Amino acid sequence: MTQWQVTLEFSGPLQRTMQIGELTVQGSGPCTISTVLAALMHTQQSAVGALGVSPETVSDKLPPGLLVLRNRVLLPLRPETTVTPGERLTLMPMISGG
Amino acid sequence: MTDKQTPPLNPAATLTTEETEAYAWQLDVTDFGSSGQQRLKQSSVLISRVGGLGSAVAYELAAAGVGRLILAHAGVVQPSDLNRQLLMTYDWIGKPRIESARKRLLELNPRLEIIAVPENLCEENAARLVGMADCVVDAAPLFQERLAINDAAEQKGIPVVEAAMYELEASLTVIHPPQTLRFRDLVPEVPRSWTRRFPVFGAVSGTVGCLAAMETIKLLSGLGQPLKNRLLRLNLRSMQFDTILLPRPE
Numbered sequence: 557m558t559q560w561q562v563t564l565e566f567s568g569p570l571q572r573t574m575q576i577g578e579l580t581v582q583g584s585g586p587c588t589i590s591t592v593l594a595a596l597m598h599t600q601q602s603a604v605g606a607l608g609v610s611p612e613t614v615s616d617k618l619p620p621g622l623l624v625l626r627n628r629v630l631l632p633l634r635p636e637t638t639v640t641p642g643e644r645l646t647l648m649p650m651i652s653g654g
Numbered sequence: 655m656t657d658k659q660t661p662p663l664n665p666a667a668t669l670t671t672e673e674t675e676a677y678a679w680q681l682d683v684t685d686f687g688s689s690g691q692q693r694l695k696q697s698s699v700l701i702s703r704v705g706g707l708g709s710a711v712a713y714e715l716a717a718a719g720v721g722r723l724i725l726a727h728a729g730v731v732q733p734s735d736l737n738r739q740l741l742m743t744y745d746w747i748g749k750p751r752i753e754s755a756r757k758r759l760l761e762l763n764p765r766l767e768i769i770a771v772p773e774n775l776c777e778e779n780a781a782r783l784v785g786m787a788d789c790v791v792d793a794a795p796l797f798q799e800r801l802a803i804n805d806a807a808e809q810k811g812i813p814v815v816e817a818a819m820y821e822l823e824a825s826l827t828v829i830h831p832p833q834t835l836r837f838r839d840l841v842p843e844v845p846r847s848w849t850r851r852f853p854v855f856g857a858v859s860g861t862v863g864c865l866a867a868m869e870t871i872k873l874l875s876g877l878g879q880p881l882k883n884r885l886l887r888l889n890l891r892s893m894q895f896d897t898i899l900l901p902r903p904e
Binding site for chain 1: 854
């Protein structure tokens with residue numbers, strides 16, 4: 557199984573809830589948005605509440621309103637979207653304060 | 655309407671001498687001029703909630719001379735509104751927010767037509783209220799409202815200026831399918847993690863409110879390049895402003 561690691565940067569409510577600005581997560585096997593998010597939730601329990609999904613369900617449905625960015629470009633918001641091991645992503649929840 | 659397909663000028667929107675004088679400084683803006691001002695005068699804008707963000711939007715659009723503002727906001731002024739809701743005043747605590755907003759805007763610009771609706775946008779009233787406007791500014795604090803507004807606007811082909819804030823962050827984009835993604839492509843359903851109350855300073859709502867007002871003026875007058883297929887994210891803690899590229903619809 558291929559080992560991978562991805563560095564995640566957090567913004568908005570996600571950063572506030574988790575109380576960290578970034579974190580590197582590790583996993584093995586396919587490296588996709590859903591496996592990266594599952595690794596995040598396993599590494600940091602507070603991510604479960606902040607994302608509003610569980611590690612078990614994230615492979616079926618991504619957290620609604622969560623933008624995943626690579627170099628300020630939005631990735632396709634699908635669980636199976638491939639992530640390149642070693643890269644840096646930004647997790648940016650859509651916000652609704654008015 | 656679309657930003658580069660502005661409707662024909664209505665002769666009834668011809669500027670009076672007094673209006674020409676009142677808007678003289680912006681009439682000098684390149685690519686705007688009297689035709690841009692007439693387009694603002696003949697336009698209707700729906701602002702969903704005139705709280706922190708919507709207050710700033712409404713004030714700037716009133717100052718700029720948008721002819722008709724449709725303001726939708728339920729409830730009465732609370733003491734905790736006053737750190738950011740600049741159309742509300744201390745002497746109006748306990749009275750309807752929408753009346754305070756109307757009063758303040760007409761003090762600024764008595765030429766305006768204001769339709770004050772003491773309701774928040776929802777699935778039941780969205781089609782009716784959105785249908786009265788050429789453009790919508792979404793400044794609602796709940797995703798339920800944003801989804802209802804965008805669904806109605808998409809059906810009617812009306813652009814939505816999507817503005818939002820949280821703590822010292824804010825975001826801004828223009829949603830106008832099929833030229834852009836739908837709002838539901840970004841937020842397919844209400845995120846469970848979002849809460850009604852959020853931390854914020856009035857200076858944050860003022861900042862993003864002014865930017866949202868500028869986007870609205872651009873859409874109505876055909877000026878510049880609106881934030882379509884781009885999302886501006888502001889972090890006022892670090893003063894970092896990023897423009898995120900959103901995919902164009904397939």
